[in-house]
Amino acid sequence: MKETIQNVIEKYNRDRNRLMDILIAIQNMHQHIPEDAVSIIADQLGISKVDVKQTITFYHFFTLTPVGEYAVYLNDSAVANIKGRAEVVQAFEDELGIPFNSVTTDGLIGIWDTADIGMNDQEPAALINGTVFTNLTSEKVKSLITGMRAGKDMLELMRVIDAELDGPELLSTMVKNNIRQKGAVLFSDAYEVGYALRQAINRTPVEVVDEVKRSNLRGRGGAGFPAGLKWDFCRQSRGEEVYVVCNADEGEPGTFKDRVILTELPKLLFEGMAIAGYAIGAKQGIVYLRYEYRYMLEYLESILQELRELNLLGKNIAGKAGFDFDIRIQLGAGAYVCGEETALIESMEGKRGEPRNRPPFPVQTGYLNKPTVVNNVETLCSVVQVITEGAEWFKSFGTSDSSGTKLLSISGDCKNPGIYAVEWGVTIQKLMRRTGANNVQAVQIGGPSGICIGPDQFDRGIAFEDLATGGSVIFISEERDLLKDFVLNFMNFFIEESCGSCGPCRSLNVILRNKLLKILDGNGVEQDIDELYKWAGVGRSVNRCGLGQTAANPILTTIENFRHLYEDLVQMNESFVSAFDMESAVAESCEVVGREPNLSR
Amino acid sequence: MSKKILATTSLAGCFGCHMSFLDIDERILELIELVEFNKSPIDDIKTFTKECDIGLIEGGCCNSENIEVLKEFRKHCKILVSVGECAIMGGLPALRNGISIKECLEEAYLNGPTVGENTEKIMPNDPELPMLLDKVYPCHEIVKIDYFLPGCAPRADLIWNALVALVTGNELELPYEVVKFD
Numbered sequence: 065m066k067e068t069i070q071n072v073i074e075k076y077n078r079d080r081n082r083l084m085d086i087l088i089a090i091q092n093m094h095q096h097i098p099e100d101a102v103s104i105i106a107d108q109l110g111i112s113k114v115d116v117k118q119t120i121t122f123y124h125f126f127t128l129t130p131v132g133e134y135a136v137y138l139n140d141s142a143v144a145n146i147k148g149r150a151e152v153v154q155a156f157e158d159e160l161g162i163p164f165n166s167v168t169t170d171g172l173i174g175i176w177d178t179a180d181i182g183m184n185d186q187e188p189a190a191l192i193n194g195t196v197f198t199n200l201t202s203e204k205v206k207s208l209i210t211g212m213r214a215g216k217d218m219l220e221l222m223r224v225i226d227a228e229l230d231g232p233e234l235l236s237t238m239v240k241n242n243i244r245q246k247g248a249v250l251f252s253d254a255y256e257v258g259y260a261l262r263q264a265i266n267r268t269p270v271e272v273v274d275e276v277k278r279s280n281l282r283g284r285g286g287a288g289f290p291a292g293l294k295w296d297f298c299r300q301s302r303g304e305e306v307y308v309v310c311n312a313d314e315g316e317p318g319t320f321k322d323r324v325i326l327t328e329l330p331k332l333l334f335e336g337m338a339i340a341g342y343a344i345g346a347k348q349g350i351v352y353l354r355y356e357y358r359y360m361l362e363y364l365e366s367i368l369q370e371l372r373e374l375n376l377l378g379k380n381i382a383g384k385a386g387f388d389f390d391i392r393i394q395l396g397a398g399a400y401v402c403g404e405e406t407a408l409i410e411s412m413e414g415k416r417g418e419p420r421n422r423p424p425f426p427v428q429t430g431y432l433n434k435p436t437v438v439n440n441v442e443t444l445c446s447v448v449q450v451i452t453e454g455a456e457w458f459k460s461f462g463t464s465d466s467s468g469t470k471l472l473s474i475s476g477d478c479k480n481p482g483i484y485a486v487e488w489g490v491t492i493q494k495l496m497r498r499t500g501a502n503n504v505q506a507v508q509i510g511g512p513s514g515i516c517i518g519p520d521q522f523d524r525g526i527a528f529e530d531l532a533t534g535g536s537v538i539f540i541s542e543e544r545d546l547l548k549d550f551v552l553n554f555m556n557f558f559i560e561e562s563c564g565s566c567g568p569c570r571s572l573n574v575i576l577r578n579k580l581l582k583i584l585d586g587n588g589v590e591q592d593i594d595e596l597y598k599w600a601g602v603g604r605s606v607n608r609c610g611l612g613q614t615a616a617n618p619i620l621t622t623i624e625n626f627r628h629l630y631e632d633l634v635q636m637n638e639s640f641v642s643a644f645d646m647e648s649a650v651a652e653s654c655e656v657v658g659r660e661p662n663l664s665r
Numbered sequence: 666m667s668k669k670i671l672a673t674t675s676l677a678g679c680f681g682c683h684m685s686f687l688d689i690d691e692r693i694l695e696l697i698e699l700v701e702f703n704k705s706p707i708d709d710i711k712t713f714t715k716e717c718d719i720g721l722i723e724g725g726c727c728n729s730e731n732i733e734v735l736k737e738f739r740k741h742c743k744i745l746v747s748v749g750e751c752a753i754m755g756g757l758p759a760l761r762n763g764i765s766i767k768e769c770l771e772e773a774y775l776n777g778p779t780v781g782e783n784t785e786k787i788m789p790n791d792p793e794l795p796m797l798l799d800k801v802y803p804c805h806e807i808v809k810i811d812y813f814l815p816g817c818a819p820r821a822d823l824i825w826n827a828l829v830a831l832v833t834g835n836e837l838e839l840p841y842e843v844v845k846f847d
């Protein structure tokens with residue numbers, strides 16, 4: 065073992081900043097990070113064992129105990145649950161004779177919960193040793209288990225359940241892209257590889273930044289910061305060494321548009337990164353790819369190689385003397401908060417993904433403390449079309465505050481879940497007609513951290529100035545239990561994913577979730593609703609990053625728009641209800657000491 | 666104005682909150698001008714002899730007796746106040762909440778390093794004893810609590826200010842020094 069670990073460490077030049085890559089390799093080899101490996105890594109990288117361990121324990125896909133030769137990670141998102149996850153869980157547990165979140169005694173198969181894996185349009189879905197299995201049923205689970213017991217590899221396992229495999233050879237996958245509506249900016253047939261990059265290098269970097277500024281292109285990752293301005297700030301930092309980072313962490317439950325771009329249009333993305341590199345003077349670009357999308361890694365690497373061969377990456381790109389730029393892919397290891405740009409940078413440096421204090425902003429002090437532009441996948445792709453067609457053309461789409469088009473990942477209760485490229489401003493009603501969503505009780509926009517609205521607001525439009533979204537739209541039909549199936553699931557998600565730095569994020573969300581449970585269990589009173597609402601509003605101003613600032617949104621926005629659902633559950637005429645039950649509370653202790661419970665009083 | 670009647674108790678607490686209460690020092694003389702004590706360790710009245718205006722609760726609920734006492738307090742006091750971390754959140758005793766009750770009892774009576782000879786492996790099981798609960802509960806999960814005074818222990822000034830406000834009906838004074846915890 066020592067030797068293989070040594071080799072891994074050498075492969076990454078004993079670079080402390082590559083700890084993530086080292087750990088990913090070792091986890092894959094041993095299905096966990098053995099204690100001995102921790103010592104060797106610490107020793108070789110010149111850091112303490114605690115440094116290694118704190119990184120390991122931060123990420124969902126690093127473990128200190130084995131997760132099984134076949135590690136099954138079943139998505140636990142709200143949409144997975146309404147699409148029949150319980151049946152799949154049951155099938156796994158029955159067939160294997162173990163509860164979820166444990167490993168069979170022979171160490172062969174482990175079954176684990178995991179947060180949204182970006183497959184909301186084909187749930188229930190799971191990752192098995194990094195390969196995605198979609199549209200699972202109890203029947204398929206049985207076949208998969210037989211296959212795993214027979215020692216089949218991933219390709220064979222997919223065949224066991226008769227999966228229709230899509231994509232080029234390096235990307236044989238069950239994952240469907242479900243592009244339902246193409247748009248002028250993305251998925252237009254007009255894209256020609258390298259055209260925009262050649263246009264860009266015929267202009268000065270400042271002219272490129274100005275063109276992007278003029279287009280009013282705003283970040284597509286959620287926050288909507290103007291891309292051109294961000295690039296300008298980075299230029300103003302005047303760093304010798306600067307970086308372009310593409311945020312492909314796509315962790316917001318219900319979002320999967322970056323996945324589709326990465327599979328369908330990787331060249332468009334890499335070209336966008338090269339243009340950004342030219343504009344800000346970077347030599348290195350890094351794609352931070354969420355671990356859940358690891359199945360694309362080889363394929364993406366091959367595309368990068370192709371672009372190098374076309375001289376669209378590498379040295380003196382497209383014949384422009386002195387324009388050197390290349391891209392590497394950095395895998396994450398399962399942590400939603402790493403989508404936050406400063407946490408992402410920490411993670412790229414091999415640390416726990418804890419957000420940094422801002423300022424300084426990444427454009428001042430980013431990756432390796434150098435000025436860094438972090439942009440979403442879709443933002444960087446849009447840049448290519450801005451350069452090709454010009455800012456005016458781009459602005460002719462959308463609304464005044466939100467120019468261009470937007471990729472929406474639509475899922476939940478509708479006939480045609482998938483990807484829709486729409487112009488900003490499109491109304492919810494229109495989306496419902498296009499996707500075949502009927503009897504809609506609520507729409508969750510922007511994922512759990514966004515807002516939940518009811519039918520009286522379906523005439524509102526998707527735009528930064530109205531309903532802002534990084535891309536997730538989830539339709540929720542009337543038959544669903546909005547509070548239990550969605551709000552509770554979302555709160556559990558945030559509790560699980562909080563990095564734990566800020567007290568209020570770490571504790572208040574648990575308190576809110578428990579109060580919600582109290583109401584769901586029928587033990588709430590009206591005062592509980594008012595307190596929930598009041599307390600939920602606190603997180604926005606006292607937490608460091610967007611996670612903690614928006615974690616209570618599921619509760620806040622459903623109390624605002626669906627208060628009657630809460631009122632139906634609470635005991636309106638009582639001032640207090642206790643869920644305490646003496647009989648069950650004393651049962652165990654009486655049994656252990658060997659006495660009869662005395663419940664007479 | 667007739668005096669308000671005050672009761673206090675320590676449930677699963679360490680008596681630190683009561684000690685902090687006594688830290689009001691000579692103001693206790695002012696206090697007895699304002700209130701009359703009923704059931705409380707301070708005057709050692711063991712059962713309620715009157716209906717009370719204010720009940721101060723230290724500690725959460727770890728056994729059946731705590732529950733009974735707390736319910737008694739709710740019955741006899743117009744206003745109930747959770748005083749200190751243990752009453753509000755379970756506090757230190759609630760550290761056992763992540764451990765099974767079986768493991769706790771075995772550690773305390775059979776396996777712990779300070780256990781002497783216990784060859785018969787006896788654990789306290791006299792029917793007179795209170796029964797342990799599966800976990801330590803904060804008071805507001807058992808009965809309605811009207812006010813919460815945070816701290817471990819809350820400062821004497823906070824307890825004092827709160828009592829004066831409750832008795833006089835004036836607004837509670839909460840200067841920063843009184844609620845800062847470190």
Ligand SMILES: Cc1cc2nc3c(=O)[nH]c(=O)nc-3n(C[C@H](O)[C@H](O)[C@H](O)COP(=O)(O)O)c2cc1C
Nearest residue numbers: 283284285311313314315403404405439440443610
């Ligand atoms: C908790 C949290 C998670 C985030 N996740 C993502 C993500 O998965 N992808 C993304 O592009 N931006 C994400 N963001 C936003 C990023 O911090 C950042 O604003 C964005 O990557 C900037 O790119 P853009 O301006 O092109 O949108 C997240 C923010 C927070 C607070």
Ligand code: SF4
Nearest residue numbers: 563565566569609612
């Ligand atoms: S708000 Fe939450 S996730 Fe963000 S830094 Fe604070 S604890 Fe971490």
Ligand code: SF4
Nearest residue numbers: 678679681749750751
């Ligand atoms: S809050 Fe602190 S002082 Fe008060 S009872 Fe608990 S441990 Fe003792």
